[in-house]
Amino acid sequence: MLRPLTERPIGPDGFSAARGSVLTPVGSGFFKRFMIFVGPGYLVATGYMDPGNWATALAAGSQFGMRLLFVAVLSSLMAIVLQSLSARLAFGANLDLAQACRAHFPRRATIFLWVTQEGAILATDLAEVIGTAIGLQLLFGLPLWLGAVITALDVGLILLFERFGFRKLEAFVIALLVVISACFAAQLFFARPDWAAAARGLAPTAELATNPQMLYLALGILGATVMPHNLFLHSGIVQTRYVAPDFAARREAIRFALADSAFALIFAMTINGAILILAAAAFFAHGHTEVVEISDAYRLIAPLLGAPLAAKLFAIALIACGLNSSLTATLAGQLIMDGFIRLRMSPAGRRLVTRALTITPAVATALIAGEGAVGRLLVFSQVALSFALPFAILPLVWFTGSRRIMGPFVASRATTILAGAIGVGVTLLNIKLIYDSIFE
Incomplete structure (x- = not known):
């Protein structure tokens, strides 16, 4: 007999009510059991194709053609490794990453990590x-400052999904991902990129170590792709699935969650690559090598590709990405706040506080420095994300590599070494970027 699928809303207590609310059928076939676990990976994937990705990928593609395509692919592969550890922590230790930090680190370290995230x-x-x-x-045709203020209205979406439950939220996010992918497929059709050049762009370039601007954009791609808050988000939202406490059920849950996130992140990698390829084909190939703002890209796409529809699809996909990322960032914020300091807030309340803190600099920049400075602020925000990454990656690697914490679900030594190398590599790249910014 099958347990019915039931859902409890994500209310004022955050994920406390939603954990274990999606029940898995007992005695059903493999495919049906797997499909119950499909969804969280795609919520995580939205963070890998948000508007920050657009800014950095457009700048990279217009300035360096397809030479940084390997960075987009590499960062997505790194993300798959890290997100797999995040899901493993959830089912292996029955903790999300923020809860694990609070449980196993001193209070001062916990507060520091909370502030960084x-x-x-x-x-x-x-x-x-x-x-x-x-x-x-x-x-x-709205002014940027007014558009920024209007974004506060997305709290209505949060209120809606508070009532309808987690699976409805996942369905909405996946529907928007379909819209985004369709828009990019059409734009690439109009752009007709050089696929041979794209294949060559998959090979690393030594110029990355000698060109500070290329390194800056590479770190921007990394910061926009491997999102630190996604590691906290994934370890929490997979726990919306009810899993029996026995070893076999938890092991299967880990495998299903890993497959879900891998498929979703490969999809995100395809979208990220498409953005960079589009920029290389539409701008770099036509001599427009300084496209660092999304608005410039929109204005250039139609005349360069000879297709006004391509520009409209560009804007539609951008708005869809912003909506998706707003939803998932709110959920991540809830988990981080609850896990680190046990402060609970409804999704709508969390959204309003966060949005108030970020609308202010966006509006101020548009009104004081001009709309041209807003695009540069967007790229800088993605580089800032890369600085927060080590403080999410290294605790995750330590927890999942500890047999004391994970028991029989501890990550393999090879996976731990690989993930640790990713964390150290990101840290070293950040140090080099700081050095280049100060002394060169």
């Missing part, structure tokens, strides 16, 4: 505010 959430939300505002400007 709240900063990462703000940087993420800043990108969403700017990206959505730009999309509204491109489609409807």
Whole structure:
């Protein structure tokens, strides 16, 4: 007999009510059991294709053609490794990453990590505010400052999904992902890129170590792709699935969650690559090598590709990305706040606080420094995310590599070494970027 699928809303207690609310059928076939676990990976994937990705990928593609395509692919593969550890922590230790930090680190370290990740959430939300505002400007001609203010209305979506449950939220996010992918497929059709050059772009380039601007954009791609808050988000939202406490059920849950996230992140990698390839084909190939703002890209796409529809699809996909990322960043913020300091807030309340803190600099920049500075602020926000990454990666690697914490679900030594190398590599790249910015 099958247990009925039931859901409890994500209310004022955050995920406390939603954990274990999606029940899995007992005695059903493999495919049906797997499909119950499909969804969280796609919520995580939205953070890998948010408006910040657009800014960095457009800048990279227009300035360096397809030479940084390997960075987009590499960062997505790194994300798959890290997100797999996040899901493993959830089912292996029955903790999300923020809860694990609070349980196993001293209080001062916990507070420090909480502050860094709240900063990462703000940087993420800043990108969403700017990206959505730009999309509204491109489609409807609104000033950027007004578009930024209007983004506060997305709290209505949060209120809606508070009532309807987690699976409805997942379905909405996946529907928007379908819209985004369709828009990019059409744009690539109009752009007709050089696929041979794209294949060559998959090979690393030595110029990355000698060109500070290329390194800056590579770190921007990394910061926009491997999102620190996603590691906290994934370890929490997979726990919306009810899993029996026995070893076999938890092992199967880990495998299903890993497959879900891998498929979703491969999809995100395809979208990220498409953005960079589009920029290389539409701008770099035509001599427009300084496209660093999304609004510039919109204005250039139609005349360069000879297809006005391509520009409209560009704006629609941008708004869809902003909406998706807003939803998932709110959920991540709830988990981080609850897990680190046990402060609970409804999704709508959390959204309003975060959005108020990020609308202010976006509006101020547009009004004081001019709309041209907003695009640069967007790219900077993604580089800022890369600085928060080590403080999410290294605790995750330590927890999942500890047999004391994970028991029989401890990550293999090879996986732990690989993930640790990713964390150390990101840290070293950040140090080099700081050095180049100060002394060169």
